[in-house]
Amino acid sequence: MRIRVAIAGVGNCASSLIQGIHYYRLATSLPPGIMHPKVGDWAPGDIDIVTAFDVDARKVGRPVHEAIFSEPNCAQVFHADLPVGSAEVKMGPVYDGVASHLVKFPENQRICLSDEQPVNVVEELKRAKAEVLVCYLPVGAEEAVRHYASACLEAGVAFVNCVPVFIASDPAWAEKFRQAGVPIVGDDVKSQVGATIVHRSLARLFSDRGVELNRTYQLNTGGNTDFLNMLAHERLDSKKISKTQSVQSQLPVPLPPDQIHIGPSDYVPWQKDNKVAFIRLEGAGFGGVPLEIECRLSVQDSPNSGGVVIDAIRCAKLALDRKVSGPLEATSAYYMKSPPLQMVDHEARQKNLDFIQGKHPVPAV
Numbered sequence: 001m002r003i004r005v006a007i008a009g010v011g012n013c014a015s016s017l018i019q020g021i022h023y024y025r026l027a028t029s030l031p032p033g034i035m036h037p038k039v040g041d042w043a044p045g046d047i048d049i050v051t052a053f054d055v056d057a058r059k060v061g062r063p064v065h066e067a068i069f070s071e072p073n074c075a076q077v078f079h080a081d082l083p084v085g086s087a088e089v090k091m092g093p094v095y096d097g098v099a100s101h102l103v104k105f106p107e108n109q110r111i112c113l114s115d116e117q118p119v120n121v122v123e124e125l126k127r128a129k130a131e132v133l134v135c136y137l138p139v140g141a142e143e144a145v146r147h148y149a150s151a152c153l154e155a156g157v158a159f160v161n162c163v164p165v166f167i168a169s170d171p172a173w174a175e176k177f178r179q180a181g182v183p184i185v186g187d188d189v190k191s192q193v194g195a196t197i198v199h200r201s202l203a204r205l206f207s208d209r210g211v212e213l214n215r216t217y218q219l220n221t222g223g224n225t226d227f228l229n230m231l232a233h234e235r236l237d238s239k240k241i242s243k244t245q246s247v248q249s250q251l252p253v254p255l256p257p258d259q260i261h262i263g264p265s266d267y268v269p270w271q272k273d274n275k276v277a278f279i280r281l282e283g284a285g286f287g288g289v290p291l292e293i294e295c296r297l298s299v300q301d302s303p304n305s306g307g308v309v310i311d312a313i314r315c316a317k318l319a320l321d322r323k324v325s326g327p328l329e330a331t332s333a334y335y336m337k338s339p340p341l342q343m344v345d346h347e348a349r350q351k352n353l354d355f356i357q358g359k360h361p362v363p364a365v
Contacts, residue, residue, distance in 0.1 A: 001041070002048040003317045004129055006157070007064075008148045009097075009136035010054040010089055012075035012224050012273055013162065015068035016302035017134070017309055021047050023079040024310075033307050035192070039314035039356050040321070047313060049085065051128035053092030053121065053148075057114040060091045071108045072225050074272040075302040090124055091116035095143035099232045109228060109269065121151040132158040132316045134309060139164060139226065140235025149173065153180045158316035161186030161336075162309060164242035168327040169340045178326035183319035185312045185328050188242040188337040191304035195220055195277035196246050196337055198297055199262070200345060202281055204250040211283045211291055213251060215259040218243070219278045222264075222301060223271030230264045239263065242338040249342035275301040308335050315356065322358075330355050 007014050024030070025045025030037050034044055052064050059067040065082040067089045091114055102110040125133065133152050137144050145165035152159040153176055159167070161184065167173045168186030177184045190196050199218050206213045221227070230236055240263040247262060248254040279295040315331040330351035332339035343351070 002046050003042060003313060004050045004131045005047050005313055006125055006128060006130040006133040007049060007052040007136060008092060008133060010052050010059050010064065010067050011136055012073050012302040013136045013305050015073050015075040016306040018049060018068050019079040020306045020310060021045055022082055035307065036311050036356065039311060040318045042314045042317065044310050049087050050130055051087055051124055052089045054089050055092055055094050055097060055113055057112045059089045060114040060116050062089055064089055072110060074224055076273060076300045090119045093118040093144060093147055095147060097137055097141040097144040099140065099229050099235060101232050102228065105228065121148060122154045125151060125155040125157050130157050131320060132160060132313050134160045134313065135162055137163055138229045139239045153177065153182055156182060158182060158320050159184045160309065160312045160316055162189040164188040164238040164338060166238065166338060168332055169338050174327050174340060181325045183316050183324055183328055185316050185331050186336055189305050189308055190335060190337050192307040194299060194304050195279065195297055196243055198295065199247050199279050200250045202293060203247050204344065206281060206283050207250065207252055211285045213255065213281055213283045215255065216281045217261040219265040220275060221266045221268050221271060222275040223267065223269045224273045224301060227264060227267040231267050236263060246337040273301050275299055311335065318356065
């Protein structure tokens, strides 16, 4: 049996995830990059993409296995030999999913809005018999993300929210998912070894080793559509909140707002999907003597999230089968920046492993 997955937003992250599914499906021995070889009965390759939604004219109406390589996608191609599939990219609702400033950029970088009429998302999820929907919409797409979340509630489809629109971490939305009997993992995916998890680990290291953290920053640059979209600063509020509170949660006492700065910094077109993060922490150690750390992290942004989402999908399916509804707290704490309940990462890892192994099953609501 395979897990039937729908994707909202056929961008770079979708490209990496889909390439990865087939990469691991064909592997004779498990290559690196996977945290859990098995989640329940499912290996990384036991996922089928049964439908997808996008708004770009170069993707809508095309088979998913072709659309993921269409412009403006620029994710690294590590597995191009994909099987021909029957899933086609459908026109999704636009709402606030496309920032107005994107029209100023060259065609190979911006979104080219399709003139197709949006499909009914609920009906399409039911037609495709989707079990889990992965939301990869752009930062700032508040209305659009809520539309897909509502569609999942109505269709009985588990929701994996990879973007910083607060659904799982919003008590009102969390209750909607509980009442509907639908699990949700969210919000805002942590990359496997990305800027947030490294920054959290360093901040926690200061605390665990008795060093007082006085101030810190994280500056990020990249050249994919995500960074281009975030040039509109009015779309950044939820992203900055998500990344900042993720680091703050690891400190015994949160830093004053003027002593912590975390967020996307600039769009550098030639970087493409390469994200570069600059992290600095300043503190006081023994005797109040200053201690400073500076770190530069360079990653391929989209594959870095794929190794997390491929686990989150399988955990969501596990919850469906066990009839667990609402936010998956341990799973969300381990895989997401803004979960309903923040945990120290090693604690979240163990509790999520307990969930996977069924040691502490959560009763259905």
